[in-house]
Amino acid sequence: MDNNESINKIGLLPKILMYILLAFWTAVNIFPIYWMFTFSLKSNNELFGIGEPMNLIGLPRKWLWGNYAKAVQTGNLGGNFFNSILISAAAILIVLIASLMATYGMTRIEWRGSELMNRFFMLGLTIPLHASLIPVFLAMSKIGMTNMRMALIIPYAAFSLSMGILISAGFMEDIPKDLDEAAKIDGCGVWRTFITITVPLMKPAVSTVGIYTFLQCWNEFMFASVLYNSSKGKTLPVGVKDLFGQYTTDWGPIGAALVIATFPTLIIYVIFSKNIQESFIAGAVKG
Amino acid sequence: MDGVELMKKKVFTGVNVFLFLLPALILFIGFLILPIITSGYYSFLDLNLRNLNDPKVFCGWDNYRYVFSDTLKLGKAIVNALILAGLSVFIQLPISLLLALVLGRGIKGERLFLSIFFVPVLISTIIIGQLFIKIYYPGDGILAQLLDSIHLAAPKGYVFNPSDAIQPVECTRALCFFKGKDHITLHQQIGIWLNNADAAAVAAGTKKFATEQYPVQWLGSKYLQLGCCFIPILWQYVGYHMLLLYAGVKSVPPELREAAKLDGATDGQINRYIVIPHIKSIIKICVIFAVTGSLKSFDLFFSMLNGQVGTAADVPGTLLYNQMFNANNYGTGSAIAVMLIVMCFAFALIISAIFKKED
Incomplete structure (x- = not known):
């Protein structure tokens, strides 16, 4: 420099x-x-x-x-906060498992069509997600799953999956294939190689994918307001939006709710700014 | 025997691959691909809350005709989204590119600036919308106060019954400034000053606002609301494009820069002839994201206009949500969803083709 x-x-x-x-x-x-x-x-x-x-x-x-106490009490922000955390965490876990496994299956095991399969998953980066809202909503209502956290967790995981695979593939490229070969010679099957050798080396990918998924889930509004929005529970953005209706005249508690909904992402950003920036760059430059 | 062994191994590999891919396939196909195909199917059905459990009626292109009709005006919503796309490409992206070039050439505090400029991207768009409602708040918001403090506009307007031909001096000055005219008609004033409902009431003669003090309804007025929604969106995503372009600028080999510098090239020339051609593929991606992102936009419009539709600031996303959640008409909602998919893919292909042609 x-x-x-x-x-x-x-x-x-x-x-x-x-x-x-x-x-x-x-x-x-x-x-x-x-x-x-x-x-x-x-x-x-x-x-x-x-x-x-x-x-x-x-x-x-x-x-x-x-003002903060007022916002938390009136809007049940504590409960909404907890819901948002739980939903994000569960979605992150599912995305990580699914995308690490799929990436391993496509890049470490040789088979015809792995390239094509990868391109298929990358479709998820360009498809407008709203387009799946109505069928997902109707299906979930039919089996009575709306207003359950699961109703959001699974679609959220599906939406972040393509990016998860894209990021994981980038990191998995950096792990030498010799390691797999050595494990194979030692009599290690693909599953054991995956779990004991590959996954522990994928820690940077895990944090990048995890943070990316967190940001997607934490800030999502459209699906949250349709699939998980009842007096019993909602996510933080939906809760804050509703609070606004009740407090149009009193600004302080509104501001407090906005701050409460924003500070977790800002704190995570301060700690992981590099990972976050990398995850956004990876998606664009390689996609 | 070799053949059998090989066969066994192949089957074994196949089973393993399948198992590795299974969770991802279930999620991806079950919750993204199948629903989208189903949307296409629903868009040709007469499907609403009442007949949800009955055999569905195939209705041809009726849903598409309906969404483009004067009742819903999807065409106007698409135009709004395309205006946003144009502003993104020709205003937002140049700002992002300028910042990326400045930061990418290597200056003191580069990482800090980069990190700060990216912050708005991380905040929920719903939150940004609520925040801007306060910024635009009639009379007391920051915008009104700012305009007042620099004497550009009276924060309180004066609105009249159209039959009273009184010329409000103070607000005329400000409005003429915005419109670049000597004077504007009273009708225009009412349209700008009042929110849509009040303006309609005045026009119909059912309501009077005789010399009453009435602050500018930034988000309520049909002349202003669309522009007021564009500003936060453009503001929020400058940092996103900047980050992508910055990564590109950083990937320019330093030797290239140095060689050009030794040949006496200025910064401007280096950017023009070395850096920008080098990051063309990223610029292409930014343009695609800006256009498809504009077409898909929903959160901010929904948040700022409180879910209203039929305003001057309808976009396809808010119409889709409204058809589904308020009108409970899933067929027409699906037709809007299909239009969105088609447009996103079409624009992505067109933009790629334009960039390819330029090579």
Whole structure:
């Protein structure tokens, strides 16, 4: 990088302009999130200047954490949060098992048609998912599965499967085939090779696929509002959307709900930003 | 005997392959491929909540005729989605490309900027929609306050019964600015200032807003709501395209850059003649994602307009949801779904062909 920079000297003026541009875009990206956080802690009186000076965008004068308690109680956000976690976790588990097995079956065992099969799975990257909503909904209602968490877990797993296979295949390429050969000579069958040798070496793929699937499930709305949306339980995005109807006048609790629904992804992003970025790049560059 | 052994081995391999693929196949075929084929079948049936358990009636192209009719106006929704696609390709992607080129050439704080610019992509679109409802909030939202603070628009408009020919000075100035005209008609003012229901009431003479203070209904007005929905979508996904393009820019061999630099090429020339041709395949993918993503968009429109349809901001996704969930008409809903699939594949092929032709 140092070497690069000495060659890529930029003039002072372009450099200043460039950083102004970057600073501006940083502000455009951060401000809505900052504002969401600050208004979640304010009262309407403070926001709109009723009986006190207006403070729409500044830091809260008094930090009203009570807004969070209100949001959690009224919207049953705790329960919705738990549902979202459980549904995401189960979908991640299924995607991981299915995509690791399928990738192994297509790249490590030689058979005619493995290439074609892989292309078949990659169709899932371009198909608009909404197109499956009505048949899935009608089938689930027929067997009485709507409003059960399973009704969301399985479709979610199906939607992330193509990406799971794509990412896993990329990582599996990096594991030398000699390992498989050696295991075979030692009398190890394909299943034992898969479980004891390949899977432990796929840890980076596991985290990348897991995070990708998590983001898909956590933020999904259309299927969640159709297949799993009752007074007994819903996911966080659906719950937050409903809360909005009840609290149109009181901004603080709405902001609190928005923050509660957002912070898990932001925390995960802070920890795993590299994996997350890689998973998005892998999908585009190889797909 | 060799033949038998070989046969045995082949069968054994076959069984293993099948077992390895089984979970993925069940998920993929059962919950994606079969439902989509079924959608195609349903789109030719008269299928709604009432006759769900009866033998279904085959109704030919009726569902397609219905969705394109004046009742549902799928055609207009598709046009809206295509406008969004155009804005994505010609406004969002150039911004993403500019950021990717700036970050990809190697500057201080490159990783930090990259990470920050990607943050909006991770937030649920439903949440973004709710947040922007607050930003657009009539009178008290950030947008209204911002416009007020720079004296561009009065945050409170004045709306009149059309028969009262009063010229509201303050809001006329702002509106003329947006429309680039000296004056606009009172009718236009009412359309912009009022939400759709109130505007209709005024036009019908059932409601008066005589010199009443009335804030701009950013999301309620038929002139403004579509544009107001586009802005958050364009904003949210700049970071996504930027990340993909950045990965491409980073894959340009440094020697190429250095050689060009030694030959006296400027940054602009390097980008134009080396980097952009090198990342053409990624640009193609971004264009495909931008167009198909626009066609499929749903969450933000649904969130910001609270699930209403029949507005100026209908898109195929919201119509599909409405046919299914509110009208309980699964046949017409499926027809919309089929149109979506056909359009997504068609545009992906067309865009690929355009890029191929340019080579």
